[in-house]
Amino acid sequence: MKQTLPVAVAFISGLIMVVAFFMRSDVPVxxxxxxxxxxxxxIVGGFTLLLGAASITRVNFNAVRLRRSGWGFNLITLVSVFVMALPAILGTFFPGVRWFGTGTGSLYDWMFTYISIPMQGTMFAMLAFYIASAAYRAFRARTAEATLLLLTASLVMLWRVPLGxxxxxxxxxxxPSLVNTYVMSGVNLSVQRGIIIGxxxxxxxxxxxxxxxxxxTYMGRG
Amino acid sequence: MSLWDRIDKLDRRWIFLLVGIAVIIPLFVNMEAEISITPEARQLFEAVDALPNDSSIVLVTFDLYAFSLAETEPMARAALHHLFSKNIRVVTVTTIPLGGPSIAERVTREVAAEYGKTYGVDFVNLGYKPNYVSVLRGMGTDIRSIYPTDNSGTVLDSLPLMNEVFNYDDLDFIFVTADNGIVDFWISIVQAQYGIPVGAGVTAVMAPKQYAYVGSGQMTGLLGGMKGAAEYELLVERADLGVKGMAIQSLIHFLIIALIAVGNIAYFISLRRKRRGQA
Structure with a gap:
């Protein structure tokens, strides 16, 4: 039963979607x-988010409780999750309070705008430093293929900026228009199309x- | 150790310093250069521009995480300027739970305020619902069954704009701004199955893949990265952060190309010396 039921649910749900794909949405039944x-x-997707929140809480709480290596970071994660989530959730119970909920002017919105966005932006911006360093060390014309890749990349990088x-x-x-026509809309397009079809x-x-x-495997076993 | 050996084994902190300087210089020195418009950006602009003023309704998606806002927010802003300046009404939606609704709310309200637009009449933010495949497919039949309320919990029927929007048939165009693979689903699920035109503004790293959809005619125009944002800003005559960012990006691209060149020269000179030494 533990194996048959999920397979049956997957089969029936999938079959409905496959059949519906070939029919108009107003076809009866x-x-x-x-x-x-x-x-x-x-709705199931909503519950997976809840499961994710429960999982991150359990894993980090256990790490803090057992004082595992780097438990301080787990504590910061745990505190951050609740500090962000609580004012948002309280909005459901106190709809009149401006600080609660997720709307403009709420605590959640303030923390997202002034803490989360700058931190995520900083992490992403650091990539520029590592890409520059990696390009210097690893982007070497050791083979004919690597040379071709290197030259194409340099050409596209120049094409993508006004000074270049x-x-x-x-x-x-x-x-510049030749790069767009033959590199991006030519070689690149055909390779990408092959990957997408594959x-x-x-x-x-x-x-x-x-x-x-x-x-x-989606049931947790092969 | 020779000079070339030293260059070959250069401490990466020097490279970090060079990148830092390249980012800072354009903040103090005016480095304007002419930005050309790619055919893909012009195609997107012309498709939106061809929509009838006043009566059209466009779905703008904010499939963005906060980390990519430097690239994607300027293109979303430029798109909204274009739409609101034509009195086109806007419905926003996101498939990203982490901040997606907040980003859509903030950006749309800020741009809408410049044109005196009213929430519920001129624009509506539907917010986020889980499981994007279900959401994208379900909206094709009945938006209300997926989104009974907007982002702030208001019932859709009480919003005048939503009395004209029931499914994709009521939309004239979908303008996707995305920093992840969800843009593929707007093409494969929504454009392919419902025939509604879809244009997209995506991060630079995602843009090469999207050329396949532009080439097949499934995507009506494309903005790639900050350059794409700058192009659209120029097309709608609202030069802003995208245009400003191009000077920084120009210097960084030149620096990386220079580093690649120097790294290769140093590598080959060192290699030749080693071979000579062995011989």
Missing amino acids: IGGLSQEVLIWGS EWLLTAIHSDL AALGAATMSLRILLGIER
């Missing part, structure tokens, strides 16, 4: 059923395996 499955999908474009235009007036075929195969109950 199947249209309503597919919309019902989608609503359920969104000015430099390319100084070499030949059509060079990934789509893989996803279709995996979906079919799940529908037929061959693929069961």
Whole structure:
């Protein structure tokens, strides 16, 4: 039963969506059923967020309780989760209080705007330093393929910025548009299309395996 | 140790310092350069510009995490300036739980205030609902079954704008701003299945993949990274953070190319010396 029920649910839900894909949404029964499955999908998605919050609390609480290595960071994570979540959740119980909830002027909004955004932005901006360092050390023309990659990357990097474009235009007036036409909309486009088609075929195969109950790793076992 | 060996084994802190200087210089020195418009950005602008004024409704998505705002917020702002200046009404939505609704709320309200737009009449923020595949598919049949209320909990039927929007058939265009793979689903689920035109502004690292959709005609125009944001700002004649950021990005790109060149020269000279030494 523990194996049969999830496979049956996956099969029926998947089958409804596959059949609904080929029909108009106002077709009786199947249209309503597919919309019902989608609503359920969104509700289940909400519960996965709850599960994530419970999991992060449990893992970090245990680390703090047992004083594991680096437990201070776990404590900061734990405090941050609750400090962000509580004012947002309290909005449900005290809708009239401006500080609660997630709207403009709420504590959650203030913390997100003035703490979370700058911190995330800082972390992302640090990539520029590491990319520069990595480019200096690792981007070497050791082979013909690496040389080709290096030259193409440099050409695209120049093309993507005004000063670089000015430099390319100084070499030949059509060079920037040639980069767009032949590198980005030519070689790049065809390679990306191949990757997208390959990934789509893989996803279709995996979906079919799940529908037929061959693929069961989503249940936590092979 | 020779000079080239030293350059080859340069401490990375010197590189960090150079990057820091390259970021700071354009803040004090005016380094304006002409920004050209790519065909993909122009295509997006022309598609939005061709929408009928006053009567059109556009869905703007904020599929953004806070870390990418430097690149993506300028393009979202430029898009909203374009839409509100044409009196086009806007519905915003996000598939990102971590701050997505807050970003959509803040950016839309700030731009809307400049044009005297009213919430509920001229723009609505639907906010976030979990499981983006279900959300994107479900909105195609009935938005209310997925979003019974807007981001602040107001029932959709009480918002005048939403009395005209029930599913994708009531929208004229979808303007996606995204920093992750969800843009693929706006194409494969919404554009492909419902036929509504979709244009996108994405981070620079995501842009190469999107060329495949532009080439196939599934995506109506593309903005790639800060350059894309700068292009759209110029097209809507609202030069802002995107245009300002191009000077910094220009210097950083030149620095990285210079570092690659110097690194390779030092590597090959050191390699040749080692070979000579062995011989």
